[in-house]
Amino acid sequence: MSSRFPNAEGAALALVAALALALGLGGCNREARQVRGSPLPDGGLAGVSPTALHVGGPRPFVKDPRAAQYEENAYHIGEGKRLYEWFNCYGCHAAGGGDIGPPLMDDTWRYGGEIEQIRASILEGRPNGMPSFAGRIPDTQVWEIAAYVRSMSGHVAKDAAPSRGDQLGNPPAATQVDRKPMGALTPPEPAP
């Protein structure tokens, strides 16, 4: 070591460079893209409730094992952003700010803000206008749209959040939104 690097400074520099290289290479395999989805029906919505109001207090919430694959994955969230436009979520929710449908980019969730609950809202439909998309959108894509909708209020890490979209009058990129801690299963605030 001492023959190649005459002083400790050089050795330290080499060490830092090696560490930076290792870190950089580690970034090459940040996440896995699972483009395929399941060829079999993904199963129902058992155990997913749109509300925290239950007789005898809140029920324990069990995460769907498939959720982890979608909710913090940049590829799936990006695909969800594309599908959000393709399936005309824009028609009612605009680019997330809400129109004749409620806004999706705030942190108020009438029917729950967990990815499983958002998926259930898309599949089942909700009162006052949200149609049911069950059977119309393949299950993988519903997961992707749910992951994107969840990301709108800034709960997704910056390295996974989608960047600015192509539309005019676009809301700020999700990477620019302040992240807030999500209160799981928060019931809506009562109307004044």
Next chain:
Amino acid sequence: MRRVATAALCLLLAGCAGVQSSMDVAGRQAGDIKGVWTLMLWVCGVMYLLVLAFLGWTLWRARRPLADAPPLADSALSPADRPMQTALGGWMVLIVVGLLVLTFGSFLVDRRLAEAGARADLNIRVTANQWWWQVEYQHPDPSQGFLTANEIHLPVGKTAKIELVATDVIHSFWVPNLGGKQDLIPGRVNDITLTPTRTGRFRGQCAEFCGLQHSNMALDVIVDSPAAYEAWRARQLASAPPPVTPGQARGLAVVQTAACANCHQIQGTEAMGKTGPDLTHVAGRRSIAAGALPYSRGALAAWIADPQGIKPGAHMPIVQLSPADLNGVLDYLDSLK
């Protein structure tokens, strides 16, 4: 050795022919471009040979001392410098003339290519998507226009002006046998003009890297006789034939109520999605998934059952269909000639 050389030469020359080769000219524009190419080959070839000849000569020629010459004064020319000066002067003239010829030739061809679109007999709009081509035959009367995908039919001898747009990223339209290359850029309309001069089937390919499935983004261009083209056009204008067998009827019901209709369009049915390829006459096309597979009922089954296995990353998802539903869908789609 000689046999190997002959085989290699044959292979090399075989690359010049085929359905995707700018050397195998089948269109006026491709002919013009090949003209520039040939001119460039000759000008550059002659210059290259001259350079090699001079290099060879300098290597061959022995060094000779200048016998009995008086020592040179400062800034005086050696007798050996004179021919060198003449040669360099001539060389400069050759370069200037060569460049002028090339510039003028390319100017003439560029002008011809730019003027070609002014006298178009038909207008087509090609929209590039990740990773397929939408082809819209335009007509002043909207009922005479129609949509298709990944396949362009052109009548021989007629000039087609093709508008080029893109929806997502930059693509490039290139059918080497018929014409040059033109980029498709989101938010901008480009165009290219093709005048095919002989009938046949040619292959185009996206020529600008556009993502995961760039290599599986091909299109077929079929140049027909005017009569065959008109017959094809009349078939394309018709709505999809109604289902005949029970299987086909089931297929149509599935297409309209399951996920298919969210993206795909079939004229004459309630499937009116806009984001995927138009399927009105899908069974009449040569290939599916932009050249990924040749069309057959089996290939279509493979594609619907597992699109991500055939073209990973493509926007066609796995749609969970029961075997009976899948069979019905295949019966129906296979009837859309």
